[in-house]
Amino acid sequence: MIQNTQTNKHSLGALTGASKCDHYYELHFATGEIAHFYVLADGIFRLLIDPEQNFSENQVANIQLAQFDNTAFTNSQVRATNDSLIIHTGNYQIIFGQNPAVLSIFDESLHHNRMRQSQPLEFSENETREFLAENQNEFFYGGGLQNGYFSHKGHKIAIKHDQITGKGGVIMPVPFFWSNAGYGELRNTTAAGSYDFGKTQRGVTVLAHQDAVFDTFYLLGTTPKEILQRYFTLTGKPMLLPKYALGLGHIGNFCTTLWQPSHAQERNASKIGNNYYTRTKDENAASGKASLNGEENYQFSARALIDRYHAMHFPISWFVPNYGEQPENEQALSFFNEYAQTQGVHPGFWHQGEVDLPEKTDFTYTAADEAAQDTAKLQSESQKERPLVLADSGTAGMQKNAALIFGDVGGNWDNITNQVAGLLGANLSGQPLVGAAVDGLQGGGNAQINVRDFEWKSFTALLFNFDDQGNFSKNPFAYNKKITEINLAYLKLRQHLASYIYTLNERAKSGELILRPLFSEFPDERANYTAQFGNEFMLGPDLLIAPITNGREDKNGDSRKDNLYLPGKKTLWIDLFTGKKYAGGKVYNNLTFPLWHLPVFVRGGSIFDWNKRDFLLYPQEQSEAISYDDDGTIAASNSYTTKICSKVEQEKLVVTIAPTEGNLTKKFVEQPTSLTIMCDSYPDAVTIKINDQVVPVEEYGSLAAFNHAHEGIFYNTNYGLDEFKKYHKNTQTALQIKLAARDITATEIEITVRNFNYGKNVLVHEITSGVLPSPKLPAVDSSKISAHSFELAWPHESAVQIEINNLLYVGITGKSFTFHELAPNTRYIIRMRYAIRNKVSEWSDLFGVITKHAAKDYAIENIEVTSNCDSKENHPLSYLTDLKLASEWQTSQTVSPEQPLELTFSFEKVEKLSRMVFVPRNIDHNGDPLVVSIAVSTDGENYTTYADHLQWKADTKNKVVGLRDVRAKKVHLTIYQSSGPIVAAREIIFFRAKR
Structure with a gap:
């Protein structure tokens, strides 16, 4: 036994004996510990070591054990060797070393270890620690919503809720992590912990919890989806949000907020009616008080704000009027709820502690530990078949009962980067239903940050404002007309994407992510596993969003964007708003985006249901999409799916829309179908088949005539998103097709387009030209190296391409360029070549630079x-x-x-x-x-x-x-x-x- 007498810690001693009991293996160790090892299912194992030997195996935190029978355990086999005990189950060998007593899991299908302890478990009176060996190319995710971080290699994270909402704050601690080596661990504990992924000792992960009992579930899977599926098997599948939850929400305090007169010149003044006001806590200075229904001053009431949303043409979907306060007059809250419902707004109720829900409450906002009971209340008392519960924190298992929302101090560019990473981390921790308040709770006052924040959050699972917690209003029309109109355009775009987001929510139950890091779709690129491009994310498989994260502007006031990575060397990317096409596998620089323009890129091959069978296609090679819908109840039998396939082969495009499968209400069976197919040129011919029968459809020469027809074809040379046409002229070309209403459960549609061309000139290889000389003497000025940047200079003014650590940086011209957003104390290997259109020179010789240590x-x-x-x-x-x-x-x-x-x-x-x-x-x-x-x-x-x-x-x-x-x-x-x-x-x- 290895023991530290000063700290009373000791390592697990040698394995001395083992036996197969009725539903677990019992293992004995030289230091006196007894372990129970459970084979629960394929790829789900449990190791329980209780120093007191109570073995309360059913005392689990939010884990569903009753679903497992004894089959997997019964079918497992055990054998002993000279130095280990091996339990064989499925394709896995669970190997317990004898001395040292370390655990490893070997995957026979891959012929290597999924995980391996580097040294025995360590025990003390109030802590257990596990030590895992790390591989060089192994990366780690999970731990909950660790704001500012999603990729944890080389970092130490806390598994403890700390009341901090900014960078480094642990808003939702989850004792679960997983590795891209193909395994994860869920610790059965509510005790605080810390996970050190090689920060203290390189190559060793140390998992510590302030719990004397070691109780861990090992989850094996080849892909992140498989690991998350097993996590959901233990903790429950994510809830499916009611459709109204995808709309814009507002959370405010209409119980105690006071208003005083102000002037338009005041930065934090809000225009209410024809006058300006600011919030105040001084009752003597106040001229008005907020209320639910206008019991005090109607213009400051929750009802009046709903009226203002509608007057500004913002479709508000859900509303919490009492954040931070428990209303004394429940009847007033019921009256407000009734009014909100008549206006098409779903009223919510904020509370802490167990309370009775007011009449006509559609959803609640509460603490995580009350989410489950709120779900039950809403189902029983309010007859909500699909209840919505929002929680401000949580832990493992909350995804089956509640969505997670939080706010921060607004008006800060860094919050955008932090929250992108935090939301990704929550998705990677099994909580895909997560959102952050636009421009935070407090602070704020920067209109540019406000609109940029609203833009990217329009592409997240939940979109909402958190008001009345600081000096600045956070509603989407709090600033000038320009900002208001941009926010409204993005809200309308989100309405188009509602079907896409709803489908992602349904698929999340099977382990797919809603917000995805780049490696989720492009797993073969090492950079995607790190935080190098962690301020980008994908909404589902088809949309890449790269938020504007700083205030850098060009001379026209447009946002400057460098270091924008579009992954996938064979992938075509299309700017959603302008239609400009980009080749994947490159890091783009010197891009500019006006205030209305968020960098959003559509992946080539994408197919969107733009709502109500209005399909939007970006054809490339072969792709498919399955659109999900239902009648809003929780019954799986009331859902239905539609599969759309697209295939481009030798300038021929074939689009197939399969019959809708599932259970549709009769009134929805007969539906028309519309398609918008992006293309670069006019096609030769379009053939439409309905159930294998060719259907003649007339082609129209004008958009007006096409819009009035029940069926028709139109080649549109001025296609674009209508919500944004005031900002950018519609110049994209698209083939648009309309088909009359048919029984969609019995109709297969096949559309063939000949002489089809879209984006084929973008994905071309550069040609190495002997005429262009290889760059000589590119150099890094040592005086301009910092922890996060360096400047590269070359002798001749030219367009250049620069390769850094095997990533190709393009869009660079002049005689020098500064690279930002680099990792500190990191070696970068560089080479450069000149470029003229699609011709490039030979590469320069390789050279390197090491960034400085960060101040921290x-x-x-x-x-x-x-x-x-x-x-x-x-x-x-x-x-x-x-x-x-x-x-x-x-x-x-x-x-x-x-x-x-x-x-x-x-x-x-x-x-x-x-x-x-x-x-x-x-x-x-x-x-x-x-x-x-x-x-x-x-x-x-x-x-x-x-x-x-x-x-x-x-x-x-x-x-x-x-x-x-x-x-x-x-x-x-x-x-x-x-x-x-x-x-x-x-x-x-x-x-x-x-x-």
Whole structure:
């Protein structure tokens, strides 16, 4: 037995014996532990080690064990060798080593290990740790919604809800992760944990939970979909949202919000009626109070806001009027619910704790632990066959009862990148029903960020605003006419995509993702598994969205976009709005996008149901789509699907629409069919067959005539998205076909288009030209290398292509280019060639550059801090040194020169410092220190004053105190005066000197 007597930790001893019991294998170890190993199903195993040997095998957290019978266990076989015990089940060998006692799972079909422990399990009184061997090309996902992260290799994540919503915040901790090596683990515990994927020790994953019992489910699968299927087998399939949940939602507080008169010039003023107002907490300054139905002032009521949405032509779909407040007058809430329903709006109810739901409540917004009981209430009390429950946090299994929504501090470009990664991480953790509030809860005030945020979130599972929690209104018409019209255009586009998103929701039950990282569709490209292009995502298999994530603009005020990766070397990508075509497998640079234009690209071969059998096709090679629909009930028998196939072969396109399968209500059986087929030129002939019979269909020469016909063909040279035609002239070409209503359950449609051409000139290889000389002397200026960027220069002004770590960067001209969004302390291997149209030179010689360390690499971790003042409940002192800029520490009392705040920072060892950085809060500056002193100690007892009564300003700037050549074990900070009634900070960071 290997034991650490100081920490009372010990490693699992040698395997000494084993036996096959009635439904599990019992294993005995030299250190006294007994393990139960369960073969639950193909690719689902459980290892339970309870030091107390209680083996409460049915005490599981949100895991459905009753579904498993004993078949897989009975069929398993066991044999012993000189050094191991091998359990054989299906294609898997579960191998328990004798000494050391390590577990590995061997896949006979692949002839290699899916997973392997690198050393025995470690036990202590209140913690267990598992050590797994990592492969060089292995990447890790899961852990819940870890905001700002979705790919965890080289990182350490916390499995603990921390009340932080910004970067690094764990909004939904899930004790589940999986690896692209083909396995995952779900830990059966509610205890806090941490998963270290090679950050501390390269090549070793360390999984720790503050639980003395080790109880883990091992899930095996060849693809992410298979692993998630097994995760859903244990925890439940994601719920299917009611269709109204896909529409625009609004969450606000119409119970206590106060309004005071203001002026249009005020940044946070809202126009209500003919006047401007701002929110206030001063009852004496207020001229109006919010209410549900106008009990106070109608113009400030929830009813009036619904009226304003409709007056602005925004179709509001669902509405929560009481966020953060429990209304005293339930009758008033019932009256509001009734009014909302008459306006086509679904009313929701926010609550904490178990309460009775008001009459006519369509859905609830609650805490995660109440989601299941709310689902049952809505089904029984309100007769909701498909209830909607929204939750603000969650853990494993919440996907079967609730969707996850959250908000953040708005008005911040970084939030877009963070939330893209966070939403991807939630999808990869088994919760595809997730959304983030447009422009956050608090903060805001930047119109450009607001509209860019609304744009990309129109392509997520849930779209909603979170209002009345800060000084700025968050509704989509809070800014000027230009912003309002862009938001409205994207909302209408989302309505077109409702069938596509609804189908993705249904497929999520089988393990498919709604929001997908690039590797999900392009698994052969290593870069897609990392965070290199983690600010891009795919909505389903067909749409790639690359949000605008910074305020870089050209001279026309258009957003500049570099580092936009379109994967797949044989894939055609089409700009959804302009129709411009791009070849995949390249990183595009120097792109510009006006404010209305979100970078959205359609994958070649995509087929969309644009709602009500209005199909939109982007033909390339062979593809198919299956569109799902139902009558809104939970009965599977009331659903139906339609399969559409497209095949391009030697300039002939064949589109087949199969008969709809399933159970349609009679009134929906007879439906017309429309197709829009994107093409580059006028085709020779179009043949339409209905159930193998050729049907003559007239071709029309004008769009007006075509629109009035019941059936017809029209070659449209001015096709485009109508919602955006005011921004961009419709210049795409498309073949449009309309067919009269028929029984879609008994009708097969086959359309053949000859002389078909779409995008074939885009996917061409560059021609190496001997006329173009190979580049000489491309170089990187060492003075312009940072942690995240470097500048490459070459002697002659020209268009160039640059290959960096086997990725091709194009769209680069001039004599130099700066590469951004790079990883710190990373080697980049580079070569370059000149390019003129489709002709390129030979490559230059290879050369390299290594980016610098990030500043955070020198930040001291694990700092212990003490204070003489208490902290607010949700803003603990630990937030001051957690190295997460999204967290905020706050005192619960005021400070003064007579009673100053005393903070003591203790390091694990004596550190040679370089500087201290104070990061102020970012919502306001009511709590910034104004007068501070700093003292240092090398022995932790005796202090020397380093800086006395420094004067700081209350503003957005970080306060930096140079500590060059200072050695310290502890630092003492005294704050004598604050700009507000408390002291607050996002972070105090101590940096060690660079080595």
